[in-house]
Amino acid sequence: MAFAATTLKVLIASPSDLKEERDAAEGAIAEWNSIHAETERVVLLPVRWETSVFPVANQRPQSAINQQIVDRADILIGLFWTRLGTNTGVAISGTVEEIDRFVAASKPAMIYFSERAVSPSAIDVAQFASLILGTTFDGAGAAEGSDLHKASDLATMLELQLGMGEGLAYFNLKSVEQRDRVRQNNAVVVARVERLLSREMERSREIVTRFRAAVERIADILVEKAIIEGDEVRRIIRETSR
Template sequence: MAFDAKVLKVLIASPGDVDEERQAIPEVIARWNNTHAESIGVVLLPVKWETHSAPLLGDRPQGVINDQMVKSCDMAIGLFWTRLGSPTGVSESGTAEEIEWFIENKKPVMVYFSSRNIDPTKLDIDQYKALKDFEGRMQKIGLTGSYTSIADFREQLFNQISINVRAFLSGAPIKLDTPREIRAKVASIQKIVKQGKVYMEDYEKDGKVKSFLVKGDTKAIKEQMKEMGGRWNTSLGGWVFSKGREIEIAEFIKRNA
């Protein structure tokens, strides 16, 4: 039976190393439509460059894709595994530029990073490093998800779609720092790293930086460090925080230390 519905276009954004995920997303969206579309009056339409863009002269390639696809979509799903992608002249990659456009325009975007095993013989080190830098910035904004298998990804995405559709229908503003604002805050962090009596220092474990330390003369802010969830590590001589809280803690130190 026919029913009235609002159609929301969902951009699928990724480099070329996540083919399985790109194939899975329309299937997850179809499952979501079958489960929820009629009851809440929303139908989701997956949008991919393979099916929704056409060759056009007169602009840089990513600019054409932006005009033909990106700017007409209501939300986005970003996917990464081992690569960030090729520079566009405006951003580090086409996928990064698409995701940053959604953030800048306060539209829902879901960004996932695969934790599946990687064949080291096929790894482009420069691409992987660029991807990890980008992932760090996305974590500061608070957007990222991680999955270990396609099945895991499917379930996470199905649930996250429902959350974002409800947020979209509510009209509630999306309160996220834009990439430009994040870069400015990171620059301010760098100014206080190893400066003054209290400073911040990355903590590397097993070859990865997932946390940082607040070190130096922290006696005056000891209680605040505890209240903010910091863990004192005697052997490291500092308060341990997850990397995602770097900006929050840096701003606190600037105000109080």
């Protein structure tokens, strides 16, 4: 019997190496619909880039995907395994750009990592490194007040107000909004801020790589206990650095 329902589009977003997981996600959505759609009066409609997008001439490929399915979707399920994806010119990968747009629009985005076994010989080392060390989720970018926005604001202060950047000239900037406007209108300032952030990003990568074993042990403790004392952090670093 027919019934009235709200249709929610669910975007299944992932790099190309996760077709099996995309199929599984679509199957799980179909199962949810068969069990719950009528009683909940909600139908989940899965959309995927390989089945729901058509090419558009003279348009950035990811822009076409954004217009046709990303911006029209209500929920995002993001999947990752061994690849982050291909740089779009706007974000480090198409999947990351899609997640960024969802975060900016305050729409729900759920991220999952596949635990499927993989042959080491099949891993693209550069892609895997970007996935492990270069992801920018949980507020790292895309919105005002995000980690990346705060880092850009602090870098602007270092460059223009605290005499700790490439120049010593002082700018009387009293608010985050004023510093944002300077970056928007001054290409020289943007370049200086970008160089500073890039240097610190590389330094962060080196630190994480050097202390990877310690980072993983600390992360495990945080997952289990949600808190860790400073003395324990120092002990773990000492033990894993021997």
